[in-house]
Amino acid sequence: MEEEYFKLLSVLDMLITFHRELIGVEREKLQLIINQDWRNLEREVDRSREILTNIESAETTRLDIIEKISGRRDLSLSDLEQTVPRQMREDLLESGSRLQVLVDRLKDVIRRSEQLLSSSLEVIDFTLSMFSGDGSNVKTYGVRGEEKKGLGRPTSLVFDVKA
8 A cells, every 4th residue: 555655656746747837838928928939929829738647647647646545535635644544645735836936826826817818808909990890879870961970880990982
């Protein structure tokens, strides 16, 4: 059984390493979004997908080990602490807390990226509506030159007349 605990600690170390890498990539992606470097952003998105695949695989392994140790797959590390030999308890809790800190940092970086992308999309939507017209308060002119209220259809800023 002690061998399974060592495997678990090893998998937790792998998860910590992968999460550190992912935080670095996410921070790089945030900077690329700020710089509007879309080509390199695509490369970093691919890197983050690879890391996420590694995290998913390690997490599956972690769950398998926890199931071997406890008979339950849904047991948290703090709950598992009760079954761990005393000498390993400290290492397990330390690894778990380091992983939790990294997950919280990752959430923060991702939240900032989402806010930045959301703001960028608002600017894009505003710019597009300025170019295409949003259909509100649009006035057009009829054949006899009379003013007509727009029908809510988008209009462009292109001047369209016959000479």
